[in-house]
Amino acid sequence: MNAAAPSRPGSGGSLRLRLLAGTLAWMLLTVALAGWGLRALFQQHITQQLQAQLVMQLDHLSGAVEWDADARLRLAPMAADARLNQPLSGLYWQIDRLGAQPQAALARSRSLWDQTLALPPAPRATPGDQVLALRDAQGHDLLAVARTLQLPDDDAPPLRLAVAADTALVAEPLQRFTRMLLLALGMLALGLAVAVAVQLQLALRPLQQLRARLAAVRGGQAAQLEGRFPQELQPLVNEFNHVLAENADMVQRARTQAGNLAHAVHTPLSILANAAAQDGGPLAQLVGEQVASARRQVDWHLARARAAAAVRATGLRTPVLAPVQALLRTMARLHEARGVCFTLAAQAHDGAFRGEAQDLYELLGNLIDNAGKWARARVVVDVRREGAQLCFTVDDDGPGIPEAQRERMFQRGVQFDEQRPGAGLGLDIVRALAETYGGSVQALASPLGGARLRLCLPAAD
DSSP states (O other), X not given: OOOOOOOOXXXXXXXXXXXXXXXXXXXXXXXXXXXXXXXXXXXXXXXXXXXXXXXXXXXXXHHHEEEOTTSOEEEOOOOOOGGGGSTTOSEEEXXXXXXXSOEEEEEEOGGGTTOOOOOOOOOSOOOSOEEEEEXXXXXXXXXXXXXXXXXXXXXXXXXXXXXXXXXXXXXXXXXXXXXXXXXXXXXXXXXXXXXXXXXXXXXXXXXXXXXXXXXXXXTTSOSSOOSOOOTTTHHHHHHHHHHHHHHHHHHHHHHHHHHHHHHHHHHHHHHHHHHHHTOOSHHHHHHHHHHHHHHHHHHHHHHHHHHHHHHHOSSOOEESHHHHHHHHHHHHHHTGGGTXXXXXXXXXXXXXXXXXXXXXXXXXXXXXXXXXXXXXXXXXXXXXXXXXXXXXXXXXXXXXXXXXXXXXXXXXTOOSOTTSXXXXXXXXXXXXXXXXXXXXXXXXXXXXXXXXXXXXXXBXX
């Protein structure tokens, strides 16, 4: 019987990678949105702070403006920013005359040097300060706050006062903040990514434990899934253990029914065989032949049915060295009269067979017994692990088997020497059981000079 091909690992995609990719994508999106929001808030904050400073400078300027008796504008001393006296420093003020005789830049700060602020026309209604976006002669963007002022003097014209600052005063701290923010958010994203990876490892560890427990069940090291699992997995574990218990119960019932059937059939067959043996007539001979044929059929089909049930079962694991040594002792007593020595190879592998102990005894018992019948003085049994299989070799120093007849010896009812005891069914049952388990058996030439029977069966992990 050929084992079903295992499903290709990873064919459905990695759950770990899908969870990690989804979590990291959402995390990066969240961090990016948070960074954009923080940068926008900081930009708004420093813009408002700069605007407040401009309003404060405008208040100082408004308090310093005077209109003298000669109809000229005069500025009283005021607490001003030092940058207002530094040419092209980025902080400026300017006073325009409004009314019937408008005049731009009636007065201006030293920082403007030979430039003027290109203020838009003043609105008719001026309920308060006006925030303006300007551009100087060098093309720099300016943020300005303008105010219309009417002095109390009778002949004083309306004036328009404006204080402006280069937006680089906002851009520079914004750039520094952006670099610091990117560094901080990068470190945060890295820490979160590590935390997500660790969390996924911890979250998926019960699945790895479940996989290991399933491998132990499949390898015959455990009959059920054992261990503590999270409450999300525990119902699955309970259901799987229930299926395993039902499967084991089904196999046990099948074995019991097979044994009952064998007993029920063998008893009347034995009675018929004994009755036929007491009578030497043609009818008795015919009955004896049919009884022997029926026994062979019953043994062959029961062996296959028992092995098929065992193959479907899980948790089967039978150590091999103890059964081999027990069979060698039994065969030594059975063939004691001929003086055949049965030995186990010194380097025999102490492995385990993934199947029923009864089937292992049946398989090896037939092979060792067959070797003992043909051996002159010596039978050697060896066990080796070859990949996923255990390979048993039974060598004897007998006459050997011609290569042309090695395949024929496994056919049902074939006996090469009618003088030797046996019904010709043992090797046929061996092949049937081995193939049912997914193994094989073959005859080869032995280094001892006789025959080598090589049996391969699935190994338990």
